[in-house]
Amino acid sequence: MGIVIRESIKSTITSYTGVLIGTINVVLLYTNFFSPEQLGLTRVLQDTTLLFISIAQLGSPNLIIKFFPHFKNPKNNHNGFLFFAIFYSIAGFIVFTILFLILQDTILNIYLSKSPLMAEYLYLVIPLGFGLILMNIFESYIVVHSKVVFPTFMREVFIKLSNTFLIILFALSVINFTQFLYFLILAFFIASLILLFYVKNLGSFSLRPNFSIFKSPKLKQMLNYGLFTLLGGIGYLLTTKIDILMLPAFEGLRLTAVYTIAIFIATLMEIPKRTLTQAVTSTLSFAIKDDDNSKIKELYQKTSINLFIFGTILFLLLWANIDDIFILMPKGEIYAAGKTVLFLFLIGRLLDLLSGINSEIILYSQYYKYSLVFMIFLGIITVITNLIFIPIYGILGAAIATLLSITIYMLARIVFVWIKFKIHPFSDSTLLSILFFILLLFIVIVGNNSFTHILNNVFDISNFYISSIINITIRSILLIAIFTFLFIKFNISEDFTNLVLITIDKIKKI
Numbered sequence: 001m002g003i004v005i006r007e008s009i010k011s012t013i014t015s016y017t018g019v020l021i022g023t024i025n026v027v028l029l030y031t032n033f034f035s036p037e038q039l040g041l042t043r044v045l046q047d048t049t050l051l052f053i054s055i056a057q058l059g060s061p062n063l064i065i066k067f068f069p070h071f072k073n074p075k076n077n078h079n080g081f082l083f084f085a086i087f088y089s090i091a092g093f094i095v096f097t098i099l100f101l102i103l104q105d106t107i108l109n110i111y112l113s114k115s116p117l118m119a120e121y122l123y124l125v126i127p128l129g130f131g132l133i134l135m136n137i138f139e140s141y142i143v144v145h146s147k148v149v150f151p152t153f154m155r156e157v158f159i160k161l162s163n164t165f166l167i168i169l170f171a172l173s174v175i176n177f178t179q180f181l182y183f184l185i186l187a188f189f190i191a192s193l194i195l196l197f198y199v200k201n202l203g204s205f206s207l208r209p210n211f212s213i214f215k216s217p218k219l220k221q222m223l224n225y226g227l228f229t230l231l232g233g234i235g236y237l238l239t240t241k242i243d244i245l246m247l248p249a250f251e252g253l254r255l256t257a258v259y260t261i262a263i264f265i266a267t268l269m270e271i272p273k274r275t276l277t278q279a280v281t282s283t284l285s286f287a288i289k290d291d292d293n294s295k296i297k298e299l300y301q302k303t304s305i306n307l308f309i310f311g312t313i314l315f316l317l318l319w320a321n322i323d324d325i326f327i328l329m330p331k332g333e334i335y336a337a338g339k340t341v342l343f344l345f346l347i348g349r350l351l352d353l354l355s356g357i358n359s360e361i362i363l364y365s366q367y368y369k370y371s372l373v374f375m376i377f378l379g380i381i382t383v384i385t386n387l388i389f390i391p392i393y394g395i396l397g398a399a400i401a402t403l404l405s406i407t408i409y410m411l412a413r414i415v416f417v418w419i420k421f422k423i424h425p426f427s428d429s430t431l432l433s434i435l436f437f438i439l440l441l442f443i444v445i446v447g448n449n450s451f452t453h454i455l456n457n458v459f460d461i462s463n464f465y466i467s468s469i470i471n472i473t474i475r476s477i478l479l480i481a482i483f484t485f486l487f488i489k490f491n492i493s494e495d496f497t498n499l500v501l502i503t504i505d506k507i508k509k510i
Contacts, residue, residue, distance in 0.1 A: 011148045011275045018156025019271055025163050026264050032330035033171040040253035041117050043260040045124060045181075047244045051237050052100060053129045057136060058092035059229030060085055064140040065281055066364050067222055069289055082141055082199070084213040088226070089133050097126055115248035115256075124181055131188030138195035144285075145202050148278045154191045162187035228369045235375020239382045239405045243390075243398035250390050259395040262338035265318060265325070266345035272310040273353055276303055277360060284357065288364045296361060297423040304356030304425035305433065305493050311353035312437045313483050315346050320444045320475050323452075324468035341399040348406040350437075356425035358413040367420055374412050378405055429492045436486050440479070451475065 030039050064085050072081075104122065111118040139151040163184060170180045213219060244263070247256040280299050287295040318325075322339060326332035362371050382405040389397030418424050455471050488497050 011152045011278060012272065014149055014152045015156045015271045015275050018152075018160050019268055021157065021160040021164060022264075023268075025160060025167060026261065027325070027329050029164065029167045029171070031261070031332075031335065033167060034177075036257035036331075036334060037115075037117055037253040038177060040248065040255075040257035040260060041115075041121060042181075043263075044115075044118055044244055044248055044253070044256060045121060045128070047237075047241045048122070049125045049128045049132060051234070051241060051245065052096070052125050053093075053132050053136070054234050054237050055230065056093040056096040056129060057089045057133045057230075059226040060089040060092070060133075061136045061140040062229045062363055063088075063222060063226045064137070065144055065285055066225060066368075067218065068141075068144040069286055070218055081213065083208065085137050085141065089137055093130060093133055097129075100126065110249050114250065114252045117253060118248050121178075121181065124185065128185045128188065131185055131192060134192035135188060135195060138192060138199055141199055142195065142202070143278055144282055147202070148275075150198055151195060152275065152278065154195055158191055158194070159187055162190075225368060228372050229363060231372045231375065235372070235379040238379040239375070239409060240402070242379075242382050243386055243402050246386050246390060247395065247398055251394055255395055258335050258338045259341060259398060261329075261335040262342040262345055262395075262399070265322075265342055266349050268318065269311050269314045269346065269349040269353065272314075273307050276307060277357055280357060281360060281364075284360055285364050288361070293421060293423070296421065300356050300358065300361065300417070300423055300425050301427045302493075302495065304354060305427055305429055306495055307353040307356060308350070308430070308433055308437075309487060309493055309496050311350045312433065312440075313480065315350055315437070316440055316444055316479055316483065317476055318346065319343065319441070320448055320479060321472045324472050327464055327468045338395060341395055344396075344399040344403045348403045351410050352406055354425065354430075355410045355414055358417045358425060361417055361421070362413065365420075367416075370416060374409065374416070378409050378412070381405055381408060429490075432490060433487070433492050436483075436490075436492075440483065440486075444479075448475075 030042070034042075064081075068081060108119045108122060111122070135155065139155065142151045166175070166180050166183050166187075169175045169183075170177065175183065213222075216222075244256065244260065247259055280303060284296065284299055287299065322342065323336075326336040326339070329335060359371070362368060382401060385401035385404055386398055389401045391397070393400065414424060452471055452475075455474060456467060484500060487493070488500060491497055
């Protein structure tokens with residue numbers, strides 16, 4: 001696991017570089033130069049596209065990760081596995097694009113009343129979806145070769161820098177909003193092309209038609225796996241994205257924008273899981289293939305505690321500084337209406353981190369079909385709870401429904417993995433780390449206003465922006481120091497302790 005942690009450090013740094021760029025884009029640029037309706041549209045378009053490609057790509061990213069070990073053979077270009085993955089995904093895209101076009105008028109009528117802008121640009125889901133499918137294929141193929149950093153860079157840095165450049169062009173009136181969306185889609189195709197060249201440099205590369213896999217005894221198992229992960233993916237997106245897709249129809253794009261800003265801030269907590277999961281998927285896939293239950297348990301428990309540690313500090317930093325973040329944000333008084341929504345999202349993300357990689361364990365094991373049962377059940381619950389809570393509580397209702405869905409989904413995965421593998425994500429350090437989180441959160445909630453008042457009196461700065469920056473800086477340094485001391489003092493995680501000590505040694509050598 002230590003090797004995995006070290007391998008994921010570069011990817012984590014890359015991801016957080018992307019987060020910094022994305023934060024600048026969303027918090028400073030989008031909110032400043034785009035109307036709330038335009039901001040809401042960009043998010044709803046992306047989430048609609050994610051739902052579309054979750055169907056169209058037929059589960060190909062997970063299929064690549066699960067079955068590549070069975071076809072790995074550099075001498076014959078891995079039995080044409082890449083060709084199969086591309087052929088399989090494009091076939092699915094064509095079929096479901098036709099279906100989308102047939103249903104387009106029905107979808108348009110849903111948004112036409114409250115969100116006419118969404119109805120105007122819905123057609124962009126198709127080209128954006130194709131660009132994302134290509135990226136997903138090449139990313140997964142690179143990841144199974146244990147190369148995590150470059151695909152992370154392309155998704156987290158390249159795409160977001162392209163976004164920054166396009167926002168600046170829009171702000172300078174060089175391009176209009178429609179052209180902005182067109183060029184943003186083009187960026188995904190450029191990224192896919194760059195990833196393709198990277199795949200070629202991995203060696204054993206060939207796009208020459210090779211139909212040997214179609215004759216493989218594994219084909220039926222692969223197609224079944226693709227079908228079930230497809231349905232499971234749809235269920236997961238319905239569970240996590242249905243709120244964004246329903247809000248424009250009930251509340252319009254303006255309040256949807258407030259909701260999406262809260263979601264964006266909360267997604268900062270997902271980065272440790274994305275990077276660490278990418279780093280362990282290859283190891284996990286081979287461990288499941290070899291029936292190495294002790295290795296699976298080790299990965300499961302260590303990812304759980306490490307993800308919870310990083311999630312805890314991110315939660316505390318975000319909630320302690322949220323008022324100053326809204327002060328620094330252009331039109332922050334509009335988006336501050338989502339503060340309570342944000343708190344519920346942060347709780348949900350932290351619970352998900354605590355559950356570790358149980359979703360991946362199910363997906364890459366012989367029990368992958370059961371994920372579909374969970375997803376159908378949760379999809380139904382999510383739709384029903386959103387239909388109940390959104391008309392009553394608006395965006396807060398959507399957040400309540402989402403938290404309920406995430407909690408149920410997390411518990412279902414934990415129980416299932418325990419029944420089938422007799423392993424759980426919790427270690428001896430889990431309870432202590434939860435107690436530390438509750439203690440620090442209590443201190444943040446109770447003492448934050450007093451602490452801010454003291455800082456303002458000490459520095460006595462009339463400029464709200466400078467005052468907020470100073471408050472965030474000092475508050476964050478103190479929180480990180482207290483947090484690090486507690487978690488190292490009680491050795492909550494050897495990986496975390498070693499990472500901190502290595503970082504300190506490197507700083508001393510500078």
